[in-house]
Amino acid sequence: MIRIIMLGAPGSGKGTQTQLLSKYFCIPFISAGEILRQEIRKNEKNKNYIKNIINKGKLVKNSFIIKIIKKKIQEKIYLNGFILDGFPRTIKQAESLKKYIKIEFILYLKIKLENIINRIEGRLIHESSGRTYHETLNPPKKKNIDNITGELLTKRKDDTKKIIITRLQEYEKFTKPLIKWFKKEELKNTIKYLEINANTSIQYIHKKIIKKLNINQKNN
Ligand code: AMP
Numbered sequence: 146m147i148r149i150i151m152l153g154a155p156g157s158g159k160g161t162q163t164q165l166l167s168k169y170f171c172i173p174f175i176s177a178g179e180i181l182r183q184e185i186r187k188n189e190k191n192k193n194y195i196k197n198i199i200n201k202g203k204l205v206k207n208s209f210i211i212k213i214i215k216k217k218i219q220e221k222i223y224l225n226g227f228i229l230d231g232f233p234r235t236i237k238q239a240e241s242l243k244k245y246i247k248i249e250f251i252l253y254l255k256i257k258l259e260n261i262i263n264r265i266e267g268r269l270i271h272e273s274s275g276r277t278y279h280e281t282l283n284p285p286k287k288k289n290i291d292n293i294t295g296e297l298l299t300k301r302k303d304d305t306k307k308i309i310i311t312r313l314q315e316y317e318k319f320t321k322p323l324i325k326w327f328k329k330e331e332l333k334n335t336i337k338y339l340e341i342n343a344n345t346s347i348q349y350i351h352k353k354i355i356k357k358l359n360i361n362q363k364n365n
Contacts, residue, residue: 147172147226147362148247150233152323153254155312156261156268157343158350160277162254163230165351173222177231179275180213181205199303202311204319207237214238218246235319236326248336250361251327252354254343258313265309269298283347337361 147170151159160176167174181195191209198205214232217223229248233239242248256264267280271291278285278298285291289298303312331338339357343350 147249147358149228149250149252149358150248151228151230151252151254152320152327153343154256154261154316154320155309156264157254157256158264158347159230159254160275161283161347162252162343162350162354163228164276165347166228166354169351169355170226172226172228174228174230175214175217175223175232176275177210177214177229177234179230180217181210182272182275184213200308202303202308202315204234204315207235207241210234211238211241214242215245233323234316236322239323239326243330243335250358251331251336251338252358253324253327253338253340254350255340256343260344261313262306262309265304266306268301268304270301271296271298 149166151163153159160178163174163176166172178199181199185192185196185199194209195205204210210232214229218227233242264279264282267282269278269280269285269289270276271278271294273296274291274294276291276293277283285298290296291298302308327336327338330336339354339361341350341353341357345353
């Protein structure tokens with residue numbers, strides 16, 4: 146049983162590392178951003194609210210995302226563990242999560258600001274699955290084509306310089322304080338907080354994460 150939260154700025158590689166870890170440990174993942182993007186496609190009622198917020202680079206309301214994630218986590222496939230990507234993003238969300246589930250690890254991907262813009266601007270996504278690529282750092286086998294389905298890759302509408310600035314401001318204001326919050330939680334022995342240098346290559350970061358998780362699982 147392993148339950149992990151991925152923490153880090155936009156562009157720190159949370160999504161990419163989540164997908165690799167999910168494969169490595171054979172555990173499913175939940176991506177908050179991906180769920181919201183799917184809601185835009187499927188849910189007429191909430192479509193405009195979510196779209197408006199995401200395209201401004203702001204965070205959706207705590208109560209809104211908490212309700213969605215809480216319901217999702219209760220699905221059977223997550224019973225034996227999961228990786229949470231993009232949730233919690235505020236202390237309110239973390240406090241709420243703590244009330245109904247025990248998390249073992251927080252993985253904080255620490256990245257320099259100068260690397261963020263390049264990571265985000267080169268990102269490509271396969272819309273229906275949420276698979277991500279990068280034009281140069283993690284290119285698909287065929288240019289602009291998803292490796293698995295052969296469908297066309299696209300860019301996220303919120304991956305522009307202008308919106309990235311707001312997303313980073315939201316991160317600084319609401320998500321970064323979580324680092325301190327989780328460190329305090331670690332002192333109470335409720336979780337294990339692990340920091341990873343996320344400025345290197347995808348595979349190198351992946352190996353580092355596995356190593357840290359394996360060492361800390363043994364110590365648990
Ligand atoms: P991501 O795919 O993780 O970059 O998330 C894309 C966007 O979805 C964010 O910029 C927010 O607008 C929204 N979002 C994702 N996760 C959350 C969350 N936990 N709380 C509030 N908004 C979120």
